[in-house]
Amino acid sequence: MRRYTLIGPPDQAMNATAAALNPFDIPASQQLVDVLDQLDRVLIGKREQVTLALACLLGRGHLLIEDVPGVGKTTLAHALSATLGLDWTRVQFTSDLLPADVVGVSVLDTRDNRFQFREGPVFTPILLADEINRAPPRAQSALLEAMEERQVTVDGTTYPLDPGFFVIATQNPADQQGAYPLPQSQLDRFLVGIEIGYPDAASERALLEHGDTRRNATQLDSLLDEERLAQLRDACDAVYVSAPVLDYLQALIQATRAVGTGLSPRAGLSLVRLSRAYALIAQRDHVLPEDVRAVFPALAGHRLTGQVQSGQARAREILDQVAMP
Amino acid sequence: MSRVRGTWRRLFTRTDRNATDTPVDERTLFAMATVIFLVQFPHLFHLPIWVSLLGGGLVGLRLWHHHAPHHKSLALVLSPVTVTLIAATAAVLLRLDYGYAVGRDPCVALLFVLVAAKFSEIRRASDATVLLCLSAFLLLTQYFYSQTILTALITLPEIVAMAFAMAVVRDPHNPATNAQQLRLVGKLLIQGLPLAAVLFVLFPRLPGPLWSLPEDALARTGLSDSMSPGSIGSLSKSNEVAFRVEFDGPPPPPHARYWRGPVLTEFDGRNWTVSEQNTAATPWHPPDAKVYDYTVMLQPHRLRWLFALDSAASLPRADQGANTDTPILGQLMADRQLIANAPVTSVLRYRQSSVLSNAMMPAHAPRASTLQLPGKNPKAIAFAEDLREQSTSDLDYAQRVLRHFNRDTFRYTLQPQLLGDAPVDEFLFDSKAGFCEHYSAAFVVMMRAADIPARVVTGYLGGEMNGDYMIVRQADAHAWAEAFIDGVWRRFDPTGQVAPSRVEQGLSAALPTESAVPSFARMDAGWLRSARLRWDALNHQWQRLVVDFDNDSQKSLWERLGLINPSLVHIVVLAMALSLAWGLFLFGMPSLNRSGLSRDEALWHRLCRLLSLNGFPRVPGESAAEYLQRVSGEWPRQRARLRMLSHDFTTLRFRRTDDTQAQRTRARIQRELLTLALGIRVNRWQRTRRPVANAEHA
Structure with missing residues (x-):
């Protein structure tokens, strides 16, 4: 069995500690590596992005993908849902989308003269919100509220969403004509913002050779189920964050505030959560500064400038300025 | 203990040379006036009234001059020439007033006048420094008059005021408020107290008369000859x-x-x-x-x-x-x-x-x-001889005389009437009222009259x-x-x-x-009485422990410490050790952990310092593991050690470890660091020696 790690070979002592601490044993954590490997086969050459997306899912956050069409955003959503054994729904956000189109609507049942709630597309484990910046703010905020609260309220009645509710939203940075860019406060609801980008030459060559991967994506084996995912999410919280790493996290957040609007304390907490998830994927029971460094641009990018691309560049500058522990 | 925050310009580095040559500003002036007033005050009780008025007046005039700088006549009075004349005149007057020139009282009075005169013509910050020295001396002269605990307490505010003035003179434009400066000065003084105590106890005392006061310094109360x-x-x-x-x-x-x-x-x-x-x-x-x-x-x-x-x-x-x-x-x-x-x-x-x-x-x-009697008290002598004849023995006679005092209408009083040329006669037969000296004198006269x-x-x-x-x-x-x-x-x-x-x-x-x-x-x-008794007890202890702490007390202290006749070197070493200990207590161990880092972080920083000393500085944005990996690539000889250090440091710094494991790892790291440091030092030494050796060959 191939073992993949991001940082270096895990040693025996660490594995023993991890086994003692986590509610799952190390072979089970190996499942995450298998998940990654499978996703990697679908989305060729995008290991970093796929890892971040998985970390985002484990960290109970939502994912914002900013990229031009055709680079595999939908494929990623497909592959994630299939691999994790979850259902998914897709909503194409357009300029005439109404909140009811997202959360659902109450309709009058003529047989017993009562209003009956028809669940909207948000009642799903994974929601792919395509071109979220095309919808007017009303529809956007309906979704964003659902993301934050993991529940929707229609006509005074509150309906809980799926406990693992996970949104993958996409937006097209190149085409801002007639778009409603997400405000800063709502961008903060997305734990991770990534670009997928074009594949490199070798990957693209392989892609061309093996044909459309989206069809492959629907035929993937499901490696996890909902229960297992919940366990892994709990395991994230048990990952140890040492004092020097916390100092580093704080220094990074502090550094973002030097120019313009920096990261909020809520973003700081998100950074801890994301680093833990990332460390767990790397099969470690503790966070290394390298984990923080790896997730920081994805976390900070869209929050700093409102755009993933420019924000991540800014975040990398900050990484170069702050000394690692 | 916290560090003193810097509102204090360093005493020994005169960075601002101009500060002493600038005209004195208001803050310095009032700080100095406070010092002068406080130092003058205790002297007012023993100085002649005209000296007190002159001293106080000069200070007042200077402050008035500050208030009204264009007042021509005031400027004239306070010009250096006039002030010098005033001081000279005062010196002559003091000689006339006291009747002698060299002695405690006239000299202290002269110093009093001189301090006030110096203040009255203060122009520049350098004058203030001189004045501070003078007032320090005037402060000390209080102890010529009294060395009680009260005197010591009185000098405390004076010392604080002087320290404050010193801070102001050094750095008049410091933006710190007076309260902040005072707090700083107070803190510095309190920190200095233990050092003063060490010096008080350990500084060699000069025995004998060098410290004794001039003749006129001692009040004359008590029994005479x-x-x-x-x-x-x-x-x-x-x-x-x-x-x-x-x-x-x-x-x-x-x-x-x-x-x-x-x-x-x-x-x-x-x-x-x-x-x-x-x-x-x-x-x-x-x-x-x-x-x-x-x-x-x-x-x-x-x-x-x-x-x-x-x-x-x-x-x-x-x-x-x-x-x-x-x-x-x-x-x-x-x-x-x-x-x-x-x-x-x-x-x-x-x-x-x-x-x-x-x-x-x-x-x-x-x-x-x-037995000698001048014969001026005839009645007493006659009475005595008469009484002696009635007595059987000398002892009986003495008892009879005592009985006479007892039985007759003698009174005991502090305010007897004044007696003339034959005081014993007048006392025995007329006034019959007196104090102990009257009774004892009369008794002795009567004894002598009876040839006893x-x-x-x-x-x-x-x-x-x-x-x-x-x-x-x-x-x-x-x-x-x-x-x-x-x-x-x-x-x-x-x-x-x-x-x-x-x-x-x-x-x-x-x-x-x-x-x-x-x-x-x-x-x-x-x-009131019990309070005064307590006060006396306090003064008694003060006298015993502080004022009387002399050469001999010091010697017995040394003996109690097990040092018989310590040399000056011993004393200096002991004093310095105690001062150093106090300094360390105040400012912490300077070389050991000044960064405020935890122990493990300090170890890591030590490794980074060592490596950058050897030409491998850390690159920004490089993680600890990457750094050590890079160095071990560039420095293959240490690869094994660096890899091990990398692993140990990761364990120590980022992993959840129990205490025993952390301790073991820490010990291993310390050992490895020591070896590495030694190797690096040797390397550097060899590198610096090689060119020299080459030069010799050439």
Whole structure:
């Protein structure tokens, strides 16, 4: 069995500690590596992005993908849902989308003269919100509220969403004509913002050779189920964050505030959560500064400038300025 | 303890050279005025009024000048020339006022005037520095007058004000508020206190007269070498402490506390004086008598009397703890009075032993002077001769005389009427009212008239216990008589016949209504009295522990520390060690952990320092593991060690570890770091040597 790690070979002592601490044993954590490997086969050459997306899912956050069409955003959503054994729904956000189109609507049942709630597309484990910046703010905020609260309220009645509710939203940075860019406060609801980008030459060559991967994506084996995912999410919280790493996290957040609007304390907490998830994927029971460094641009990018691309560049500058522990 | 935040320009680095040459600003001026006022204030109580007014006036004028700078005449008065003239005039006036120039009082007064004069013409910051030194000296002169605890307390605010002024003079434009500066100065002073204490205890004391005060510095209170009617009575009005006594055992009962002082033999009909012909004697006491051992702290009285309880059984010795072989401070005379080797000009502490006895063996036969009568008191002599004929023996006669005082209408009073040329006659037959000197003088005259050798003894009777020590005051001054009967000198206290309570309970009991008795001698003054007794106890401790801390006390301290006769090197080393310890306590261990890093982080930083010392500095944005990997790539010889260090540091810094594991890892890291450091040092040393060796070859 191939073992993949991001940082270096895990040693025996660490594995023993991890086994003692986590509610799952190390072979089970190996499942995450298998998940990654499978996703990697679908989305060729995008290991970093796929890892971040998985970390985002484990960290109970939502994912914002900013990229031009055709680079595999939908494929990623497909592959994630299939691999994790979850259902998914897709909503194409357009300029005439109404909140009811997202959360659902109450309709009058003529047989017993009562209003009956028809669940909207948000009642799903994974929601792919395509071109979220095309919808007017009303529809956007309906979704964003659902993301934050993991529940929707229609006509005074509150309906809980799926406990693992996970949104993958996409937006097209190149085409801002007639778009409603997400405000800063709502961008903060997305734990991770990534670009997928074009594949490199070798990957693209392989892609061309093996044909459309989206069809492959629907035929993937499901490696996890909902229960297992919940366990892994709990395991994230048990990952140890040492004092020097916390100092580093704080220094990074502090550094973002030097120019313009920096990261909020809520973003700081998100950074801890994301680093833990990332460390767990790397099969470690503790966070290394390298984990923080790896997730920081994805976390900070869209929050700093409102755009993933420019924000991540800014975040990398900050990484170069702050000394690692 | 927190660091002192820097509102203090460093004292020894005069970065701002111009600061001393700039005109004095308002802040400095008022800080200096405060110092001058505080330093001047305690001197106002002893200076002539015109000196006080001159000093205060000059300070006031300068402040007024600051308020109204364009006032022409004021500027003229405060010009250096005028001020110099004023000071010179004051010097001349002082010489005329005091009648002498060199001595404590005129010199202090001159310094007082000079400080005020200097302040009045202060122009630049450098003047302020000079002035600070002058006022520091003026501050010290307060101790010429008094060394009590109160004086020390008075100087405290002065010291704070001076330190504050120093800070202001150094850095007048410091934006810190006065309150902040004061807080800083207070903190610095408090931090300096232990150092001052170390210096106080350890700094070698100069023994002897170098520290003693000029002649005029000592007040003159106490028994003198002569006695005339009224002299002791006037002494009884004084509350001053004559001496304090610490008994080794229980003190003698009040009626036996006769403190023997000058013995007066010569009589000219009115005045009693000490005999010129006196010889030394050796102390002696009956072997079965109870011996009282005690320590006397005698206030300076500028004469050579020492006081001992009743009959001295030893020679006075310096008090140096358990050491018995200490210098002898005086000698015992044939008339059993103690004479010091030198006038007592500072508080003198001596050990003494005594026995209680009202009959003393003579050292030699009574001299003729103990019988001598000038014949000015004929009535007394006639009465005495008459009475002697009725008596069966000398002792019987003495008893009859005492009974006469007892039965006749004699009164005991502090305010007797003034007596003329034949005071004994007038006292015995007319006024019949007097104080102890009247009674003792009359008794001695009557003895001598009956051909019995007799003499007047002055001293103190009584003493009040205050905690574990006894206070004897000037108010306890007393005079009694001794007569040579049956081969021994017997003590007779005729006052006791008239006012027995004087002997038993003290002056105030004997004179309940007379207002002239010092309020302090009264028993019933209540809380005021107890408060004053407590204050005296405090002053006593102050005197004992601080003022009397001299060469000898220091020596015994060294001995207690196990150092006999330490050399200066020892003392300096000890003082420096104590100062260093205090400094470390204040400012923390400077070299060990100044960064505030945790232990493990400090280790990591040490490795980073070591590696960058060897030419592998860390690149920003490089993680710890990557850094060590890079270095081990560039430095293959250390690869194994660096890989191990990398692993250990990851364990120590980022992983959840239990204590024993962390400790093991830490120990391994420390070991490896030491080896690495050694290797790097050796490398560097070799690298620096190689070019030199090459140069030699060339």
